[in-house]
Amino acid sequence: MTSASPILDIRNIEVVYNNTIQVLRGLSLSVPRGAVVALLGSNGAGKSTTLKAISRLLELERGELKSGDIVFDGQSVQSDTPHGLVRRGLFHVMEGRRVFEDLTVEENLTAATYANDITEAKKRFELVYEYFPRLYERRDGLAGYLSGGEQQMLAIGRALIANPEIILLDEPSLGLSPLFTEEIFGIIARINNEQGTSMLLVEQNAAMAFAVADYGYIMETGKIVLDGPTELLTNDADVQEFYLGMGGHDDEEHKSFRDIKHYKRRKRWLS
Amino acid sequence: MDWLFFSEIGLAGIGTGGLYAVAGLAFVLIYKATRVVNMAMGELLMAGAYIFIGFSAGLALPVWISIPLTILATGLLGGVIERTIIRPMLGENAISIFMVTIGLGSVLVGLVEIFWGADPHRLVDFIPSDPIFIGEAYLSPKVGYGFAVAAVIIGLFLVVFRTWRGGVALRATAGDQAAAYSMGINVPKVFSLVWVIAAMIAAIGGILVGSIGGVSPSMGVYGLSVLVVVIIGGLDSLLGALIAGIFVGLIETYAGAYLGGEYKMLATFSLLVLILVVRPYGLFGTHEIERL
Ligand SMILES: Nc1ncnc2c1ncn2[C@@H]1O[C@H](COP(=O)(O)OP(=O)(O)OP(=O)(O)O)[C@@H](O)[C@H]1O
Numbered sequence: 380m381t382s383a384s385p386i387l388d389i390r391n392i393e394v395v396y397n398n399t400i401q402v403l404r405g406l407s408l409s410v411p412r413g414a415v416v417a418l419l420g421s422n423g424a425g426k427s428t429t430l431k432a433i434s435r436l437l438e439l440e441r442g443e444l445k446s447g448d449i450v451f452d453g454q455s456v457q458s459d460t461p462h463g464l465v466r467r468g469l470f471h472v473m474e475g476r477r478v479f480e481d482l483t484v485e486e487n488l489t490a491a492t493y494a495n496d497i498t499e500a501k502k503r504f505e506l507v508y509e510y511f512p513r514l515y516e517r518r519d520g521l522a523g524y525l526s527g528g529e530q531q532m533l534a535i536g537r538a539l540i541a542n543p544e545i546i547l548l549d550e551p552s553l554g555l556s557p558l559f560t561e562e563i564f565g566i567i568a569r570i571n572n573e574q575g576t577s578m579l580l581v582e583q584n585a586a587m588a589f590a591v592a593d594y595g596y597i598m599e600t601g602k603i604v605l606d607g608p609t610e611l612l613t614n615d616a617d618v619q620e621f622y623l624g625m626g627g628h629d630d631e632e633h634k635s636f637r638d639i640k641h642y643k644r645r646k647r648w649l650s
Numbered sequence: 651m652d653w654l655f656f657s658e659i660g661l662a663g664i665g666t667g668g669l670y671a672v673a674g675l676a677f678v679l680i681y682k683a684t685r686v687v688n689m690a691m692g693e694l695l696m697a698g699a700y701i702f703i704g705f706s707a708g709l710a711l712p713v714w715i716s717i718p719l720t721i722l723a724t725g726l727l728g729g730v731i732e733r734t735i736i737r738p739m740l741g742e743n744a745i746s747i748f749m750v751t752i753g754l755g756s757v758l759v760g761l762v763e764i765f766w767g768a769d770p771h772r773l774v775d776f777i778p779s780d781p782i783f784i785g786e787a788y789l790s791p792k793v794g795y796g797f798a799v800a801a802v803i804i805g806l807f808l809v810v811f812r813t814w815r816g817g818v819a820l821r822a823t824a825g826d827q828a829a830a831y832s833m834g835i836n837v838p839k840v841f842s843l844v845w846v847i848a849a850m851i852a853a854i855g856g857i858l859v860g861s862i863g864g865v866s867p868s869m870g871v872y873g874l875s876v877l878v879v880v881i882i883g884g885l886d887s888l889l890g891a892l893i894a895g896i897f898v899g900l901i902e903t904y905a906g907a908y909l910g911g912e913y914k915m916l917a918t919f920s921l922l923v924l925i926l927v928v929r930p931y932g933l934f935g936t937h938e939i940e941r942l
């Protein structure tokens with residue numbers, strides 16, 4: 380593979396749950412090597428479903444990739460198992476953090492050593508504790524007793540242990556105070572810089588996501604409706620109104636992106 | 651009140667309970683990690699006991715070789731069962747899997763009858779037979795040594811479960827299967843491992859139970875008492891299985907001694923109903939248990 384090829388390439392995928400509910404309808408996106416790419420969208424748009432399709436956790440929920448293809452590091456994910464993908468370097472930090480509550484902080488990190496050569500993984504504990512000194516202080520405590528922010532740190536810490544090529548992050552700011560959110564995003568940016576890890580970042584907090592991401596996609600009801608470099612998206616009036624909470628009124632907030640199709644057309648011509 | 655008699659019965663009850671605890675441990679292990687209610691637990695114990703007969707009497711191997719061989723062979727049997735019968739059923743609804751394990755129990759009984767016939771067998775005597783006295787109270791040596799072995803097995807298991815890295819994978823899988831997958835843990839392999847370990851524990855339980863009371867193909871009924879134990883303790887609680895095991899052992903033995911043998915089952919099932927009314931998930935259970 381040349382380094383110019385994207386680390387992750389999603390081509391026109393359709394995903395159906397229970398053989399009945401179609402959630403993704405021809406979604407395409409790609410993540411260049413070393414980049415942070417943001418994926419935004421309102422509740423129920425299918426962001427988490429997209430990530431689960433990539434990491435193949437979809438099958439645990441009776442979801443199925445009906446058409447299209449997802450290529451990670453030059454190879455289709457369809458030929459791999461979920462745990463096999465993690466070993467190949469694709470790590471999914473799931474929505475809601477999903478720490479193992481009955482395990483200690485350190486045992487949670489140990490659980491992630493299966494992704495890697497064990498001696499390699501053991502060396503990375505120090506790295507995690509350096510990024511998150513708070514986890515070091517609480518390493519022998521049960522993960523269930525950590526605060527929401529600390530649990531998010533642990534969830535990202537587990538990813539660091541696995542030393543992946545790409546991390547799929549599902550709403551790391553979920554339920555966190557602004558201060559904690561800022562801290563977490565600071566670390567996400569550092570990990571990207573220092574470890575060279577590519578990231579696909581799903582967020583509701585568009586301002587934060589755009590602060591660390593190079594490129595953004597906006598999706599609605601199962602497909603991408605808008606995409607571009609984050610500087611362009613940030614300055615876009617509609618994105619400002621719907622996702623950055625600037626201008627507009629609260630009671631108009633549920634207005635759909637489909638109402639601004641004219642924008643999309645203009646955008647297509649420009650690019 | 652004859653206190654000596656009372657305490658002797660108590661000791662015997664604890665001894666019986668230790669064996670329940672071992673069998674309960676195997677049951678809970680499978681339920682906790684894979685959410686499979688294994689109705690064939692009693693038959694797995696029985697299979698272990700017969701395999702021991704196969705090595706010790708059939709092949710006339712010394713006991714100290716027969717025991718490890720039995721543990722290995724039964725573990726292998728557990729792995730094969732998981733791979734061929736349980737694994738293809740994963741994702742199906744709980745009732746289907748439940749029924750499959752009931753079927754599995756009958757198959758094991760059938761196999762045992764083909765090889766060894768339907769008559770009861772006695773195991774080779776290998777447990778020391780000098781009587782044990784605790785204070786003045788007499789304890790049957792078989793029950794006493796059986797309990798000691800049970801205690802060692804449980805202790806060993808708990809230590810391994812806490813310290814070995816595989817124990818972390820196992821507990822992670824039990825806690826959150828999807829999250830375990832997302833860590834790179836090979837969840838199907840953990841499932842196999844759990845069945846192998848549970849079957850090995852069952853083999854030890856089977857040898858002990860068989861040494862005390864002999865074995866017959868109907869020994870699987872023992873599984874019924876084990877089911878009571880784990881429901882009382884909480885299907886997903888290891889600690890619950892241990893405590894409920896001793897508890898049920900005591901109740902059963904006291905009921906048998908003071909009311910008569912026919913009241914054993916009545917006493918334990920009354921206890922079961924009582925506890926389910928007060929605590930629907932058992933004494934230590936946490937998760938909602940799927941209604942069967
Ligand atoms: N396991 C499932 N079975 C059936 N439908 C599902 C399942 N998971 C998600 N869905 C449906 O798919 C749609 C998209 O869900 P998804 O979780 O991907 O949205 P999301 O963009 O992540 O939303 P949020 O921002 O609220 O997390 C929703 O309508 C949801 O109800």
Ligand SMILES: [Mg+2]
Pocket residue numbers: 426427428474549
């Ligand atoms: Mg989501």
